[in-house]
Amino acid sequence: MLEIKNLRVKIEDKEILKGLNLTVRPGEVHAIMGPNGSGKSTLSNVLAGREEYEVTDGEIWFEGRNLLEMEPEERAREGIFLAFQYPVEIPGVSNLQFLRTALNNIRKHHGEGEIDAGTFLKEAREKIKVVNLDPSFLKRGVNEGFSGGEKKRNEILQMLMLEPKLALLDETDSGLDIDALQMVANGVNALRSPERSVVMVTHYQRLLNYIVPDHVHVLADGRIIKSGGRELALELEEKGYGWLLSEQPTGA
Amino acid sequence: MTEQTFETRSIEAARSQPQFQAETLRWLQPLREQSLEQLAELGFPTRKTEIWRYTSIYPLTQGDFLRPAPAQDTGSDFAIPGLDSYCLVFQNGVLDVQRSQLDGLPFEVVPFSQASGEQQEFIRQHLGTLVGSQDHPFALLNTGWLQEGLLIRIAKEQRLDKPIQVVFDHSEASNSYTAQPRLLVQVEHHGEAVLIEQHLAQPGNTEIFTNTVTEVFMAEGAKLTHYQLNLEPENVLHVGNVQVSLAAHAQYESHQFSLAGKLKRRDLEVDLNQSGANARLFAIYLGRNSQHVDYRTVLNHRAAHCTSEELVKGVLRDEARAVFNGRIHIYPDAQQTLAEMNNRNLLLSKNAEVNTKPELEIYADDVKCAHGATVGQIDKESLFYLRSRGIDSAEAYRILSDAFVYEVLDQMPQPEILAYVSRWVEEFHDRVVLEESL
Numbered sequence: 237m238l239e240i241k242n243l244r245v246k247i248e249d250k251e252i253l254k255g256l257n258l259t260v261r262p263g264e265v266h267a268i269m270g271p272n273g274s275g276k277s278t279l280s281n282v283l284a285g286r287e288e289y290e291v292t293d294g295e296i297w298f299e300g301r302n303l304l305e306m307e308p309e310e311r312a313r314e315g316i317f318l319a320f321q322y323p324v325e326i327p328g329v330s331n332l333q334f335l336r337t338a339l340n341n342i343r344k345h346h347g348e349g350e351i352d353a354g355t356f357l358k359e360a361r362e363k364i365k366v367v368n369l370d371p372s373f374l375k376r377g378v379n380e381g382f383s384g385g386e387k388k389r390n391e392i393l394q395m396l397m398l399e400p401k402l403a404l405l406d407e408t409d410s411g412l413d414i415d416a417l418q419m420v421a422n423g424v425n426a427l428r429s430p431e432r433s434v435v436m437v438t439h440y441q442r443l444l445n446y447i448v449p450d451h452v453h454v455l456a457d458g459r460i461i462k463s464g465g466r467e468l469a470l471e472l473e474e475k476g477y478g479w480l481l482s483e484q485p486t487g488a
Numbered sequence: 489m490t491e492q493t494f495e496t497r498s499i500e501a502a503r504s505q506p507q508f509q510a511e512t513l514r515w516l517q518p519l520r521e522q523s524l525e526q527l528a529e530l531g532f533p534t535r536k537t538e539i540w541r542y543t544s545i546y547p548l549t550q551g552d553f554l555r556p557a558p559a560q561d562t563g564s565d566f567a568i569p570g571l572d573s574y575c576l577v578f579q580n581g582v583l584d585v586q587r588s589q590l591d592g593l594p595f596e597v598v599p600f601s602q603a604s605g606e607q608q609e610f611i612r613q614h615l616g617t618l619v620g621s622q623d624h625p626f627a628l629l630n631t632g633w634l635q636e637g638l639l640i641r642i643a644k645e646q647r648l649d650k651p652i653q654v655v656f657d658h659s660e661a662s663n664s665y666t667a668q669p670r671l672l673v674q675v676e677h678h679g680e681a682v683l684i685e686q687h688l689a690q691p692g693n694t695e696i697f698t699n700t701v702t703e704v705f706m707a708e709g710a711k712l713t714h715y716q717l718n719l720e721p722e723n724v725l726h727v728g729n730v731q732v733s734l735a736a737h738a739q740y741e742s743h744q745f746s747l748a749g750k751l752k753r754r755d756l757e758v759d760l761n762q763s764g765a766n767a768r769l770f771a772i773y774l775g776r777n778s779q780h781v782d783y784r785t786v787l788n789h790r791a792a793h794c795t796s797e798e799l800v801k802g803v804l805r806d807e808a809r810a811v812f813n814g815r816i817h818i819y820p821d822a823q824q825t826l827a828e829m830n831n832r833n834l835l836l837s838k839n840a841e842v843n844t845k846p847e848l849e850i851y852a853d854d855v856k857c858a859h860g861a862t863v864g865q866i867d868k869e870s871l872f873y874l875r876s877r878g879i880d881s882a883e884a885y886r887i888l889s890d891a892f893v894y895e896v897l898d899q900m901p902q903p904e905i906l907a908y909v910s911r912w913v914e915e916f917h918d919r920v921v922l923e924e925s926l
Contacts, residue, residue: 284876312878324873328891337887338877345878377891378873394877 237262237433238283238402243294244458245275245282252278254458255294260402263430267444267469268437270455271477276437277321279455280406283435284318285311298402312338313345315401319391319408326378331390334378335360335397342398363396366426367419385416392423403427405436409443421446441473454480494549495531499524501554502633512601515608516634519616523631530625539623542811542843543782547750548725553666553697556635557581560659564688571904573653573684580658581635581667581698587655595648595681600637600670611639615672618703618731624755626727630668630701637670642679642710651682651715651902656700658724660692671702675710675738682713682902687728689720695750696723702730706738708762715905718746718754719912722779725751736762736791741770743900745909746783747916748775748808757786760794760822769798770899774916775808775840782811787829789822789855798829801896803889803916804840815847818855825855833863834892836885886917 238260245253252275260266270276282289283296285308296303303311326334340350361371367389379387388408395403408420424434424447436443444452444466452468453460454477462468462480472480492500502524507513532549533540557580566577576597577587583599590597598607615637619627642648656669675681689696698720706712720726726749732740740758758767773781787796802810812831833842846859866888874884893913900906 286872307881308872308875309878309880309884312876318876320873320876324867324869326870326873326888326891328895329887334874334877334887337883338874338879341878341880341883398877 237299238435239295239297241295243282243296244292245278246290246292247278247288251292252458253282256455256459258453258460260433260435262433264451265428265434265447265449266436266451266453267449268435268453268455268460269439269441269469269472271481272439274455275458276439276455277406280318280404280435280437283311283316283404284308309341312398312400313342316404317395317398317400317402318404319388319395319406321406321408321410323379323387323391325380325382327380329378330375331378332357332360332374335394338394339397360397364393366396367392367423369393384411385413388412389416389419389423392420396423396427399427401432403432403434405434405438407437407439409438409440417443417446441469444469456481493531494545495528497554498629499528499632502629505556505633505635507556507635508633510601513634515612516600516615519612520632520634523616523628527625527628527632530622530628532625539784539813542809543751543753543780545751548697551664551695551697551725553664553695553725555663555665557659557665557667558661560661562659562690563587563657564690566653566655566657566686566688568653568684568904568908570907571651571653571902573651575653575655576638577655577657578636578667578669580665581669583636583638595643595646595652596639596641598639600634600639603639607639610674611637611672614674614703614705615670616703618733618757618759619701619729624729626699627701627729630670630699630729633666633668633699634670635668637672640671640673640683642675642681644676645678646676647680648682651684653684653686656685656687656698658689658696658698658720660690661694664695664697666697666699668699670700673702673704673712675704675706675712677707678709679707680711682715684715684717684905686715686717687720687726689724691721692723694723695725697725698727700728704730704732704740706732706734706740708735708737710735710738712739713741713901714743715900715902716742716744716754717905717909718744718752720747720749722749724749727751727753729755730757732756732758732767734758734760734762734765734767737764737766739766741768743905744771744783745897745912746771746773746781747912748773748779748781748810751780753782753784755784757788758796759788760790760796762791763793765791765794767796769796769800770896771800772893772896773800773802773810774893774913775802775804775810776916777806777808779808780810784813786815786817787827789816789818789825789827791821792823792825794822795826796828799896799899800831801833801892802842803834803836803893804842805836805916807837807839809841810843812842812844812861813847814845814859816849816857816859818848818850818852818857820851822852823854825852825857827855827857829859831861832892834889835863835865836889889917
C-alpha cells in the first residue's frame with residue numbers, strides 16, 4: 237500500500253528526514269515512535285502533501301502511484317487521511333458543510349454521484365456517536381471553540397466519514413485524557429479492516445494500549461533505527477529512548 | 489477658450505434640466521438655488537480632499553453624464569424571491585408610477601412633486617438639513633438637480649407588516665445620463681419599519697452616473713432596518729449618501745451590500761443625538777478586475793448612553809481596490825458611550841489593494857471605544873486543512889472566502905434578502921484561482 241524509500245526531506249534548509257524507509261501493507265497498523273525532533277511529524281506532513289517540506293531525495297509510492305507528484309487534495313481522494321496534530325479552526329464553515337463537501341469531492345473522484353443529504357446526515361449522526369461528541373458539534377464551525385480533546389475527536393469523526401485507505405495519526409494522543417483517548421481508539425479500531433492501514437505517530441506508548449500495532453518503529457535523527465513488534469513499544473516505555481540512541485554509530 | 493470646470497458644467501446642467509423649472513417643484517426652488525451656490529463655492533473633491541484621498545472622481549469628469557435620461561419603459565427584474573414588500577420604483581431617477589405602489593398603503597408616501605400643505609412644509613424644513621455639512625458636494629448637487637423625491641413617513645407606534653422596497657433602476661440608453669433621486673424618511677415615535685434601497689441597472693455599455701441621497705429622521709424609540717443593496721454593473725458610476733438622525737432610544741440598523749465598479753462611493757453618517765440611541769452598521773463590499781469601492785461611515789455620538797457597533801468587511805480579487813474610512817466622534821456630553829468599529833479585508837490576489845483608516849475622536853472621559861482594521865489573505869493552514877480532506881484549492885478558497893463574507897451577511901434579519909444577495913457572492917467567487925505568489 238505505502239512504500240517509502242530513502243526519503244530525505246528539508247525544511248528551511250534544515251534536513252529533517254535523512255533516508256527513511258518504510259513499507260506498510262494493507263490491513264497493517266504501524267506505530268512510529270521517537271523522541272521530540274526526530275522527524276515524526278515531518279513524515280506525516282510530507283505524506284499529506286504539505287508544501288513547506290522539500291523532498292530532496294527518495295520516493296514514496298502509494299498503491300503503485302508516485303505520491304510526490306500528487307496534490308494534497310488528490311492524495312486525500314485516493315484515500316490518504318491525516319489526523320492533524322493541531323487541527324485548524326475555521327469559523328463560518330460548519331462541520332457538516334465541510335464534511336459533505338469533502339465527501340462529495342472524494343466521491344466525484346471515484347465517479348460516484350453526490351451523496352443524498354438525508355443519508356449523509358444520518359451517517360454523520362451515527363458516526364459522531366463513536367467519538368462521543370454531541371450532534372450539535374456538526375452544526376458548529378469547524379473546530380471553532382472546540383477543546384483540544386474535542387478537536388482530536390472531530391478529526392477521528394472526519395476519518396470515519398471519509399473512510400480512507402491509509403490513516404495517518406499525527407500525535408493524535410497528545411493532550412488527551414484517558415476518556416478522550418478511548419474515544420479516539422474506538423474510532424480507529426472501528427475503521428480497521430484487512431484493506432485499511434494505519435500509521436500512528438506518537439511520543440508515548442499509552443495509545444498503543446488501545447490501538448494495538450502490528451509493527452513499531454523507532455525514528456531518531458531522521459531515520460528508522462529500530463523496528464519490531466508490539467513488545468518494542470513496551471521496552472521503550474520501560475527504558476526510554478536513550479539506550480537505542482547510544483547504540484547508534486555517532487558522527488558521519 | 490477656457491475649459492469649464494466640472495463644478496460649473498454640473499451646475500449649469502442642473503439648472504437647465506427640465507425638472508428644475510417644473511411647476512410642481514417650484515416651492516423647492518430657493519433650496520435648490522442655495523445648494524448649487526454652495527456647490528459652486530465648495531467644489532468637487534480632489535485628491536487633496538482628505539475624505540476623498542483614495543478615490544478619484546476623474547471617471548466622472550471625463551464622461552458625458554450631465555443630462556437626464558431619455559424616457560424608458562423597460563426595467564430590470566427587481567423581485568426578491570419570497571419577499572413580499574411595498575414597492576416604489578425609480579427608473580433612471582424618475583418615479584415610475586406604473587411599477588410603484590403609491591395608493592392604498594398603510595403608511596405615507598408622497599412624491600415631492602405631489603406634496604402639498606403640511607407635507608411641503610415638512611420637506612422644506614428637513615430636506616438637506618442632515619447633509620448640509622462641508623463634506624458632501626454630491627449631496628448638494630443632488631438637491632440642486634433633484635428630479636424627483638419621495639417622502640416616506642411611518643406613523644407613531646406603527647409597525648409595518650412588510651418591508652418598503654425602493655428600487656433605483658437604470659436603463660441602457662444610447663447616451664450617458666445621470667439619475668439624481670432622493671428619499672426623505674421619517675419614523676415617528678416607536679414606529680418600526682424595514683426599508684430596502686435596491687440599486688440596479690440593466691447591463692449595457694453606456695456609462696450612467698447615479699447620485700442618491702437618503703435622509704432618515706428617527707423619533708424617540710423608532711426602529712429602522714435599512715438595507716442598501718448596491719448591485720449595479722460596472723457601467724454605473726455610483727455616489728450614494730445616507731444621513732441618519734436618531735432621537736432617544738431610536739434603533740437604526742444598516743446592512744449594505746456593494747459590488748464595486750468604476751466609481752462607487754457610499755457615505756453613511758449617523759447622528760446619535762439623544763440618550764439611549766443605538767446604531768448597528770454592517771457592510772460587505774466585493775471588488776474584482778480593476779474595480780473600485782469607497783466606503784465612508786461617520787458615527788457622531790452626541791449624547792450619553794448611546795451605543796454603536798460596526799462591522800465592515802471586504803473581499804478583493806484581481807486588481808480591485810477598496811477604501812474604508814470609518815470615523816467615530818464622541819462629543820463631550822456623550823458619557824457612557826459604547827462604540828465598536830471593525831473593518832476587515834480579505835485579499836484574494838497580490839495585486840488587490842485596500843486603504844483602510846478607522847478614526848476615533850473622543851472628547852468624553854467615561855466611554856468604551858474600540859476599533860480595528862485588518863487586511864489579510866486566505867489562511868494557508870485553513871486552505872491546507874480543506875485540501876487535505878479532498879477539497880480542491882479553488883473550492884477551498886471559495887469556502888473560506890464565503891465564511892468571511894457570511895459572518896456579516898448572516899446578520900441580515902430577512903433571510904430572503906440574504907438569499908437574494910448570495911447569488912452575487914457566488915458569482916463573485918466563481919473561478920477564483922489560487923495564486924502561487926500569495
